[in-house]
Amino acid sequence: MSGKRHENLEYEILRMIKEKGQEGILQSQLWKLIKATSREGSRISMRLERAGLVERQRILHEGKWTYKLVAKKKAITVDTLIELPCGFCYLQEKCGAGNPLSPCTCPRLNQWVEREAGRKQDG
Ligand code: SF4
Structure with a gap:
């Protein structure tokens, strides 16, 4: 994947997660919306989690374990x-x-x- 595509995807993913507010969005739904492979998407979501921007919550959905992505609220001082x-x-x-x-x-x-x-x- 090119650096440019990676950068744009990261920005787009964060924007879409934030739009969902505290309800969050399932990883699988998000990857379909942005046409990313689950490998590309997982790498980016883990990077956003490490940066403290999103939280990955493990949940049971339709009988399968998956992750829901929720934007973190950050206190601004x-x-x-x-x-x-x-x-x-x-x-x-x-x-x-x-x-x-x-x-x-x-x-x-x-x-x-x-x-x-x-x-x-x-x-
Ligand atoms: S510090 Fe901020 S404004 Fe300056 S190059 Fe980095 S992101 Fe851009």
Whole structure:
């Protein structure tokens, strides 16, 4: 899979999971909607889970164990916003979905998300 396709899928998956709110969406339904293989989809959902953006809940559906994906609610504090790298980023105008530089591929933003996810788990 190309990096571009992977990046777009990741963005699309997160957007669709968020749209479902606390009801969430079954992995299998989501993969059908975005025409991804279960291997591609599972890899992305596990990455989103590691970043603390979604929760994978194991559930029994029509007699089979599967996962439901639910967006995590994150508490926003003033400290969190001050540390957000995009706030003072000189590359902001060139950055966006579909551009070579985007939030999906930015190492600085990725580090911030992982640090925030770690904080959330610690306390
Ligand atoms: S995602 Fe990265 S490159 Fe884009 S504005 Fe934020 S810090 Fe800058």
